[in-house]
Amino acid sequence: MNAVVGRDDLLLLTLDTLRYDVARESAAAGLLPHLTARLPGGVWEKRHAPGNFTYASHHAMFAGFLPTPAAPGPHPRLFAARFAGSESTAERTFVFDEPDLVTALAARGYHTACIGGVGFFNKRGALGNVLPGLFAESHWEPEFSVASPTSFEAQVACAERVVAALDADRPLFLFVNASALHQPNWFHLPGATREAGDTRTTHAAALAYIDRHVGRLFDVMRSRRRCFAVVCSDHGTAYGDDGYTGHRLGHESVWTVPYGHFFLEPPA
Numbered sequence: 001m002n003a004v005v006g007r008d009d010l011l012l013l014t015l016d017t018l019r020y021d022v023a024r025e026s027a028a029a030g031l032l033p034h035l036t037a038r039l040p041g042g043v044w045e046k047r048h049a050p051g052n053f054t055y056a057s058h059h060a061m062f063a064g065f066l067p068t069p070a071a072p073g074p075h076p077r078l079f080a081a082r083f084a085g086s087e088s089t090a091e092r093t094f095v096f097d098e099p100d101l102v103t104a105l106a107a108r109g110y111h112t113a114c115i116g117g118v119g120f121f122n123k124r125g126a127l128g129n130v131l132p133g134l135f136a137e138s139h140w141e142p143e144f145s146v147a148s149p150t151s152f153e154a155q156v157a158c159a160e161r162v163v164a165a166l167d168a169d170r171p172l173f174l175f176v177n178a179s180a181l182h183q184p185n186w187f188h189l190p191g192a193t194r195e196a197g198d199t200r201t202t203h204a205a206a207l208a209y210i211d212r213h214v215g216r217l218f219d220v221m222r223s224r225r226r227c228f229a230v231v232c233s234d235h236g237t238a239y240g241d242d243g244y245t246g247h248r249l250g251h252e253s254v255w256t257v258p259y260g261h262f263f264l265e266p267p268a
C-alpha cells in the first residue's frame, strides 16, 4: 500500500449495515453481477468489524483499522498510524504520522471527499459533522439518507460531480457511506410493505439495488487513473437472530462483515 498511495486514486465504499451472510448468499446466487465482477474470485472475504455501529467502526477505519480477516492473526494492515509495538504494521503497510488516514492522504496531496449516507454523516448538528469534518469536501442531502429509496443512485451522481469538478492532476480519495442497507430497507423489495418491515430478504433486495448502480461509481473512479478500491460493511445487523434486533450489540450477525479490495484499471 505504500506504493499505491501517491500513485493511484483511492475509493473507500462502506455498505453500511450489510450482513456477511446476506452478501455471501447474494453473490453465490448471481444477484450481484457488478460487485462480483470486481471482487477477487467473485466472492466476499469474511471479516470481523472494528466496531458494532457506524460511529465506532468508521472512526476505527479512518485510523487504519479496516475489518480484520475472520481467522487468527496477526494480519498486516493496509494503512496504519505510526505507533510503537503495532503487530499489524508490515513492510508494505502505508504508515503515517497523522492521527487518521484522511488527514494523512491530504498531507500527501490528495483531495479528500466524503459522500455521506446514514445519520453520522448528515452534517446536522455537532455529532453529524465529526466524521465529514475530516474531509476537505463533504456532501449530504436528504436523498442520500436511509429513508430514501433512491439513495445510492443519488450518491453516485454526487460522486460523478465531485470527479468532474476536480483538476485531472490531483489525486483523489473518495469515501462513500451507502445508506441503502440500513433500516428501513423494506421499500427495496417490490411488493413489500412498511407493515411487514425489514427482513433478511429486504436487506438482500437493498444490496441488489446497490449492485445495479455501483458500476457507475467504479467507472467514474477509474476514469482519471488507476484506483484502489475497498468495499466493505462497517457492521451487520440482527433481524431477530437469537432474539436480537438491530446493531450496537455483540452478536455474530453484527460482528461479521463482508470485505473486498481490488484495483479499478483505467480504460485502455
Ligand SMILES: [Zn+2]
Pocket: 016, 017, 053, 054, 055, 118, 234, 235
Ligand atoms: Zn453503520
